Amino acid sequence: MNYLKYIFVIIPFLASAQIGKVEQDSTDVTYIIIEGDSIPKTAIDLDEVMLLHKLEFDSKKDRIRYLILRRKTIKVYPYAKLASERLDSLTKRLKTITKKRQRKRYTKHVQKYIEGEFSEELKKLTRTEGQILVKLIHRQTGRTAFDLVKELRNGWRAFWYNTTANVFDIKLKKEYDPWNDKEDYLIEDILQRNFQSGRLERQKSALDIDFYELTDKWVYNKTEDN
Known part of the structure; x- marks a missing residue:
């Protein structure tokens, strides 16, 4: 049941979170700002990609x-x-x-x-x-x-x-x-x-x-x- 406590604790922080961009070393880095602290978002949002086989023909x-x-x-x-x-x-x-x-x-x-x-x-x-x-x-x-x-x-x-x-x-x-x-x-x-x-x-x-x-x-x- 401890995981339920964790969820209820973190939800209020996520609810007040903001998404912003902070420039770092001349490269745009996306940060999540929670209660005044900037936390870098290192994950990259990608669209779903389907892996397709190579086309081959008999003739x-x-x-x-x-x-x-x-x-x-x-x-x-x-x-x-x-x-x-x-x-x-x-x-x-x-x-x-x-x-x-x-x-x-x-x-x-x-x-x-x-x-x-x-x-x-x-x-x-x-x-x-x-x-x-x-x-x-x-x-x-x-x-x-x-x-x-x-x-x-x-x-x-x-x-x-x-x-x-x-x-x-x-x-x-x-x-x-x-x-x-x-x-x-x-x-x-x-x-x-x-x-x-x-x-x-x-x-x-x-x-x-x-x-x-x-x-x-x-x-x-x-x-x-x-």
Whole structure:
């Protein structure tokens, strides 16, 4: 029980502590000032860093495929991230609207805003870029593009959206599955590397993804049974 006494003794001092900078030997040193005494803070605050394995390819063809996938993933990820943000805002706003007519009107307003903001850009996507976007939308929202269309529009329109998309070989019901789909794992690898470099802004995935476990499976051929 002595550790509890220690905690209760130190809390009042920490509560009145101030953080300041004192110049020492022409080098800025951060100090914690407690009750008039300056105590140097020697620890360095660092952002979380993920250790990534070195990229290796079995052939030049595999390397080229990865580079093409990287370019397309980097291009469409911001749209998936924004879709998640818009959906989150929509969900929170709808919780405050009780009347069905007002909810429908607000949803329609958001639809027009999103379509007006991104329709021209999305039209420029290739078939494979569109499919990657569909999978990343599932990664960021936890729901397939088909389910989102069904929720925000209606079931019949979602059916026709999916049918039309299938003509162009884009499956709106496609889920992001890096555990069983090698391409999805490579997409996850691309995301993690570009989050690390700062090229892409990290947004928490709606899915429970452990990149180290995925790497053990796909790169080192390890499984839970091994």
